Amino acid sequence: MVELLDRKKSANWPELIGRCVVSFILVLLTQCSQFLVPQFFFDLPVFIQLLLSALLLLAVVGVVGWCRRLLRVRASAPAFVFCSVLFVWVVYIAIVRQAATHLMDLLFNGQIILLIFGLCRMLSSDPGxxxxxxxxxxxxxxxxxxxxxxxxxxxxxxxxxxxxxxxxxxxxGFDHHCPAFGNCIGHKNYLLFMVLLIGFLWTEATYLVCLSQYAAQFVVPDGDGTRLEISLSRKVASSTMLFSILQLVWQVLFLLWHMYCICFNIRxxxxxxxxxxxxxxxxxxxxxxxxxxxxxxxxxxxxxxxxxxxxxxxxxx
Incomplete structure (x- = not known):
């Protein structure tokens, strides 16, 4: 064993900015694909919309992966996660917030801030x-x-x-390399990883509660000249709801797996x-x-x- 060398190399800022821009574009493409489901299948049951949303998501991932290899551009997984969180936050402030109670509004905004802080902390943490x-x-x-x-x-x-x-x-204590958080998960940051994972679940669950309040309280008046604009807003909110549910299901399974690993001390x-x-x-x-x-x-x-x-x-x- 020798002294630990600094693993953080000087950032190549032009390349880093370029990868973040690519990630932002990918977030927009992902959310636009989710918007297609309520746009054309708004009257279908939620379960069917979820299936269509998952299929569209897989199709977008495949096409985007092929395009990135063809164009030889790289994205940043942590930037993608960060931009996805910001996108949901913007949709909440612009559309959903008007129907949320003061308590839920305070809770959700506080969770988003803590989530962003946790992402930054995980990105720079020492895994051991x-x-x-x-x-x-x-x-x-x-x-x-x-x-x-x-x-x-x-x-x-x-x-x-x-x-x-x-x-x-x-x-x-190496567990795995997490591309979404841009870091290895090991002895020193495993607990932070679990807290952050639970934070994602809690935030998405809170957002779904706010969406339910929005769907229950927001009524489109007949004959209103702003009907098209309001309908578009509801579809944007529905698309983020589908995305959040898919994320919630995946992260619940991911959390259960890591709880199993912790209980039986396996990585x-x-x-x-x-x-x-x-x-x-x-x-x-x-x-x-x-x-x-x-x-x-x-x-x-x-x-x-x-x-x-x-x-x-x-x-x-």
């Missing part, structure tokens, strides 16, 4: 980086095509230090790639005492749900 000075033999092994050997080197560092294959950095990377880590492998012995080729998973870090939760809450932040 450690420094590792490879020996010449390690450099030879890393230059080979064997992925298993590279991961086996990580286990020699101890303390569940793993190598993020995206950042090429060693992280203690996502370890669960997916357990065959690359010797401590998670158990060899089944045959009846004649010979080692079988069958390898099963075992978790040597599981100390029971209560103790696992205690260690998680006591982790350094």
């Amino acid at each position: 980086l450690v420094s590792y000075s490879p020996s010449p033999s390690d450099l030879i092994a890393q230059s080979s095509s064997s992925e298993i050997d590279t991961y086996h080197q990580d286990t020699e560092l101890g303390d569940r230090v793993r190598c993020c294959q995206i950042c090429k950095a060693y992280v203690k 996502t990377d370890e669960w997916i790639h357990w065959k690359r880590y010797p401590e998670f492998q158990i060899f089944i012995q045959s009846s004649h005492g010979e080692k079988s080729s069958e390898v099963r998973f075992k978790n040597p870090y599981d100390k029971g749900v209560l103790q696992n939760l205690k260690e998680f809450m006591a982790s350094k932040r």
